[in-house]
Amino acid sequence: DQQVKQNSPSLSVQEGRISILNCDYTNSMFDYFLWYKKYPAEGPTFLISISSIKDKNEDGRFTVFLNKSAKHLSLHIVPSQPGDSAVYFCAARGSGNTPLVFGKGTRLSVIA
């Protein structure tokens, strides 16, 4: 049973527009959420995180929104750039020594 779900396997966006990547989770014990970006043949790179005590966290072009009641989070990238083309993974964790649980990823293609 997948605890972290990324229901869109792929997304195409034009350069300069907003990219919105979505993630849903089922485990109400999760209290820390992260987004990672992955290029082919490389390890995931940490992008941005959010704690359950917040509903928004912003870092440059990247903003993560958390809706705890809906168990939903989203990553907004604006403006999107061709270099943003990669697979984006949503991950979540509970408190203490609990492991990061990843979604299956969404492949973002930013078209020039």
Added chain:
Amino acid sequence: EAEVAQSPRYKITEKSQAVAFWCDPISGHATLYWYRQILGQGPELLVQFQDESVVDDSQLPKDRFSAERLKGVDSTLKIQPAELGDSAMYLCASSLDENTEAFFGQGTRLTVV
């Protein structure tokens, strides 16, 4: 910038052979993770260490996989014997502690033939 180092980057091995991967976490990071990623899936945890102690190895196939972090610094993941289904990317990650973000190495791409 500090990085998680993994070696080798690529490994091809015949089934039933033994294979080992090495990971050197970011200096000072107490928590170390080994993940496996199959193409089209997200990373799945194999084992988590806190210093030299195993915190979670519930998803590690212990009949063929073993992992150690003897001095609480670098770590080795071993598969013996390798099976065709073990072909995947093996990712090592580390974090300052269990409550902070994990940083990943570049991974080892294993192909079992």
